[in-house]
Each structure stands twice: as structure tokens, then as C-alpha cells.
Amino acid sequence: MPQRTTTIANPTGLHARPAALFAKTAGASGHSITIARDGEAPIDASSILMIMGLGLSHGDAVTLVGDEGADAILDQLVELLESDLDSVPA
Numbered sequence: 001m002p003q004r005t006t007t008i009a010n011p012t013g014l015h016a017r018p019a020a021l022f023a024k025t026a027g028a029s030g031h032s033i034t035i036a037r038d039g040e041a042p043i044d045a046s047s048i049l050m051i052m053g054l055g056l057s058h059g060d061a062v063t064l065v066g067d068e069g070a071d072a073i074l075d076q077l078v079e080l081l082e083s084d085l086d087s088v089p090a
Contacts, residue, residue, distance in 0.1 A: 003065040005038075006078045010085045013057040016048075018085035023048040025080060029073040033066045045077070 010018050026033045027046030034042035035051065038061045043050040045064065056062065062081065066074050 001065055001067060002071045002074055003063055004074045004078045005061060005063045006081050008056050008058055008060045008062065009082045011058050012086060013060070014051055014054070014085075016052065019051040020048050021085055022077065022080055023051055026073070026077060029070070031066050031070040031073055033064060033070060033073065033077070036063050036065075037061070038063065 008014060012018075014022065023046050026035075033045040035045040035054070036042035037054055037056065040054070042063075042065060043054065045051070064074050064077055
């Protein structure tokens with residue numbers, strides 16, 4: 001199973017708007033993808049409520065895991081997490 005580890009770059013973490021953008025992208029992919037803060041249990045990356053429940057802040061390290069063939073979407077999700085999602089148009 002492909003996986004990627006990255007750090008949350010958004011200055012305000014994954015609050016509602018960035019979490020929604022991330023979850024929407026993960027959900028639209030058609031792949032099963034999880035996200036987890038290092039050392040914690042993985043959760044469904046397409047669930048905004050679960051993502052917000054992680055309380056991810058700027059600088060937190062996370063690991064994304066996808067099913068077979070999810071390499072491209074994992075790269076796209078890492079790119080989102082490594083950007084300032086508050087500056088991305090809605």
C-alpha cells in the first residue's frame with residue numbers, strides 16, 4: 001500500500017475550510033485513503049469531521065496511506081497539506 005509522510009504547512013492547521021478541501025479531494029479520488037498523526041490510529045481522509053477531530057496544527061507530521069494505485073492522489077494530497085490552504089480559492 002502506498003504511503004506518504006508530510007508536515008502540515010497551513011499556518012492555522014486543518015480547521016474547517018482546509019479540512020473540507022482536503023476531505024473533498026480525498027473523497028473524490030475513488031480510493032480508500034487514511035490520514036494519521038504520527039503515533040495515532042489512522043482515520044478516513046474523506047471525512048471532514050474525523051479530520052477536524054484530529055486537531056492538526058501547523059508543523060504536525062501526518063502519514064497518508066492509500067490502496068493500490070493511489071500514488072497520484074497521495075501526491076496531490078501531500079501537495080495540499082504542504083501549502084497554505086487558506087489561500088486556495090474555494
